[in-house]
Amino acid sequence: MKKITFKHAVKVTIVSLGTLVLAACGSGSAENPSTSPNASAGGASGGYETATPPKEVKLKIGLPGGYDVTNKAIVDGFIAKFPHIKTEIQEAPWGDFTTKITTEIAGGTAPDIWFQENAVILGYGKRGVAEDLSAYIDRDLNESEYIDGLFTAKTPEGQVYGIPHGINPVALAYNKKIFTDANVPFPTDDWTYTDLIETARKLTKDTNGDGQTDQYGFSASQGITQGWYPWVRSHGGHALDDTLKKAMFAEPKSVEGITAWANLVKEGVSPTDDYLKVAGGDWKVFGNGEAAMFFMQYSLQVLLKNNFEALDYDTVMMPKGTDGNRIVPMVTNSWLIFSKAKQESKEAAWEFLKYYLSEEAQNILSASGASIPVHKNAMTKLDETANPKNKKAFSDGIAQSGVTTDESASWQEWRTAAQPVFAEIYTQKVSLEEGMKQIQQKVQDVLDQN
Numbered sequence: 048m049k050k051i052t053f054k055h056a057v058k059v060t061i062v063s064l065g066t067l068v069l070a071a072c073g074s075g076s077a078e079n080p081s082t083s084p085n086a087s088a089g090g091a092s093g094g095y096e097t098a099t100p101p102k103e104v105k106l107k108i109g110l111p112g113g114y115d116v117t118n119k120a121i122v123d124g125f126i127a128k129f130p131h132i133k134t135e136i137q138e139a140p141w142g143d144f145t146t147k148i149t150t151e152i153a154g155g156t157a158p159d160i161w162f163q164e165n166a167v168i169l170g171y172g173k174r175g176v177a178e179d180l181s182a183y184i185d186r187d188l189n190e191s192e193y194i195d196g197l198f199t200a201k202t203p204e205g206q207v208y209g210i211p212h213g214i215n216p217v218a219l220a221y222n223k224k225i226f227t228d229a230n231v232p233f234p235t236d237d238w239t240y241t242d243l244i245e246t247a248r249k250l251t252k253d254t255n256g257d258g259q260t261d262q263y264g265f266s267a268s269q270g271i272t273q274g275w276y277p278w279v280r281s282h283g284g285h286a287l288d289d290t291l292k293k294a295m296f297a298e299p300k301s302v303e304g305i306t307a308w309a310n311l312v313k314e315g316v317s318p319t320d321d322y323l324k325v326a327g328g329d330w331k332v333f334g335n336g337e338a339a340m341f342f343m344q345y346s347l348q349v350l351l352k353n354n355f356e357a358l359d360y361d362t363v364m365m366p367k368g369t370d371g372n373r374i375v376p377m378v379t380n381s382w383l384i385f386s387k388a389k390q391e392s393k394e395a396a397w398e399f400l401k402y403y404l405s406e407e408a409q410n411i412l413s414a415s416g417a418s419i420p421v422h423k424n425a426m427t428k429l430d431e432t433a434n435p436k437n438k439k440a441f442s443d444g445i446a447q448s449g450v451t452t453d454e455s456a457s458w459q460e461w462r463t464a465a466q467p468v469f470a471e472i473y474t475q476k477v478s479l480e481e482g483m484k485q486i487q488q489k490v491q492d493v494l495d496q497n
Contacts, residue, residue, distance in 0.1 A: 101131040106395040109137045109161025111144035116380075117162075117212070120411050125402045132395045137161075152176055152385075159388040160396035162212045165379040165451065166458035168200050172208030173456040178384040181207045183397050188404065197404075197421045199379040199451055203291065209381030210400050213418025216377040216449060217273055218362040218440035219243070220343035222336060225250060225262065234340070236364045236440070240281050240307065243340070243366050247316045250339040260315060266329040266338035267308065267317040269473050271462060272376045273329070273342040276452050279304035280376075281368035287494070291455040294490040296465075296483055309472050309479055320474045334358055344378065345441045346417050352433065362440035365448070375444040376452055419445065457497040464489040 110117050126134050137158050139147065144161075151157040152171075162168075171177040184190070184207060190197070200209030221234050229250055234242070247264025254262050268274035279286060284301030287294060295301055311317035318332055326332045333341045334355035343362060351358060367373050382403070384396045402408055409425035412418065416433070419441055420426055429438040452458075465486045472482040 102391075103131050103133060104391045104395045105133050105135070106160070106392055106399065107135045107137055107158040108396075108399065109144065109148070109158035111139065111148075111161065111163065112141040113138035116141070116417075118411055118415050118417070121403060121408045124408060124411070125399055128402065129395075129398060132398065134399075155387050157385050157387070159392040160382060160384050160399060162209075162380050162382045164459070165199050165209060165211075165381045166454040166456075166462075168209040168381045168383050169202065169454060170456040170459065171383060172200070172202065172206060176383075176386055177208040178386045178388075178393060179206045179208060180210065180384065180397075180400075181205060183400075187397075187401060192423055193404070193421045194423060194426065194446060194449075196377065196379065196419075196445060196449055199377075199454075200381045200383075203289075209383045210404065211421050212380040212382055213412055214377050214379050214421060214445065214449075215272075215344045215346050215418050216375050216441045216445045217277065217342050217344055217365060218375075218435075218444055219340060219365055220333065220360055220362045220435065221340045222333065222338070223359045223361060225336065225339040233361075234363045238363065238366045240278075240366045240368065244307070244311075244316070247311070247340065248314070251316045261337065263318050263332070263338040264316045264340065265311060266323070266332045266341040267311045267473075268329045268342065269320065269323075269466075269470050271452050271466070272378050273344060275305055275308050275469055277342065277365060277374055277376050278308035280374040280450070281366065282307065283368065283370055286453040286490075287455070291453060292494050294461075294487050294494060296490060297487040302479070302483055305472065305483060306479060309475075312473060313475065320470070333360075343435075345419055348433075348435060349416050352416075358434070360434055361437050362435040363437065364440045364444040373444070373448040374450055375448045377445055377449050379451065457493055460497070461490040461493040464493055 108122070122134075122136065126132075138144075145163060148157060148161065148163075168177055172179070196211055196214045198207060199211055199214070201207045219234055219238070223233065226233055231246060231249060234246070243265065250262065250264040251260060252262045253260055276286065279301050282300050282304035284298055284304045285295040286301075312319060318326070318338070323329060323332065326335065326337065329338070329341050330343070330347050330350060331354070332338045333343075334351050336358070342365070351360070365373055365375050382400055384393050384400075388396065404422060406422050406424050409420035409422035410428055412420045413425045413428045414430060416430060419429075426442045429442060431438050468477065468482050468485045468489065471477040472479055477485075
């Protein structure tokens with residue numbers, strides 16, 4: 048009998064009699080031979096037999112936003128490593144893709160794998176569109192290699208419907224020149240929201256004496272992640288309870304947080320809505336040197352570099368809340384595997400996700416500056432030579448206190464219902480008391496219907 052030896056070990060998917068069998072080969076054994084195309088079996092005479100190559104399988108990957116959003120080097124790396132997986136890329140502008148995907152899901156023609164906003168993925172999971180990845184993760188991943196952000200698409204019941212495309216946490220960005228010129232010390236990781244507000248007041252100025260504020264201490268956002276949500280949580284409030292089935296906007300601590308957020312504009316330390324619209328948004332106000340601070344999503348460093356290369360700024364972790372704890376909101380787009388895909392295509396899609404989560408691919412993501420990787424080793428390789436140099440404000444922030452914005456299957460619906468009222472509170476078109484009552488009712492109505 049010939050003695051079988053192995054040079055390489057791979058995972059291959061073999062379809063037999065309609066049943067999928069995954070052969071996970073380690074160093075090899077006579078009972079579980081390798082099927083790597085590079086493996087061989089040698090006999091006593093020194094001859095070699097070429098092993099059967101992996102079965103060819105088709106995989107369709109959907110890329111909303113194309114390679115402007117997904118790093119092409121990662122996709123190319125996967126294709127090079129797995130030539131037997133015949134990969135087709137379906138890309139389109141984000142809006143076009145997300146419109147078209149609804150029809151494709153209904154017709155069963157969606158890509159085998161694609162990504163969208165994490166909350167949308169959770170909704171897909173509830174509807175049976177997204178595959179539960181928990182068994183794949185248990186089988187193939189060492190969870191200790193990843194930060195908790197790996198599980199942003201995990202439900203309270205334990206299903207995992209997505210894998211992060213990348214994580215976009217928030218930190219406090221500050222203009223170093225404005226602080227230096229005013230002889231005000233830079234923010235630190237020990238700052239509280241009280242420190243933030245008091246310093247913002249000091250740095251709000253009419254610099255040319257025309258009676259109009261032209262330098263704001265802080266540029267507030269109307270959105271959820273950089274806007275009202277961290278203010279609610281910092282004051283001990285919540286959007287939803289732990290079950291994600293009860294709205295908490297009418298609770299006193301939630302109201303306190305919204306009050307502090309709305310007062311930024313009311314007191315004039317943050318630009319008005321009209322000012323922000325003319326300027327192009329909170330990040331452009333900051334980039335133009337018209338605001339000393341703002342809550343910055345990690346990915347905005349790319350826009351700031353491209354549009355305001357000379358801007359001298361840095362970041363610290365989000366301020367501590369009234370109870371001394373820190374809350375770091377994070378936005379995640381997540382990959383999902385289409386539940387209606389062929390089983391062999393699901394395994395190929397999971398192979399792609401394993402590669403995407405590998406240290407090799409996560410290092411590429413880390414170098415891009417577009418988002419934070421979830422692999423712990425890759426997180427240590429963030430580029431600290433380019434502004435903001437203190438990338439640990441983001442990575443340490445989510446490691447300590449990263450949270451999603453109470454995302455659930457109905458997140459998109461309740462956020463859409465609440466956001467116009469938050470805008471009216473921000474612009475003082477509705478009283479805070481009346482606005483919070485409306486938000487509480489609108490959100491609870493959505494939760495009750497789901």
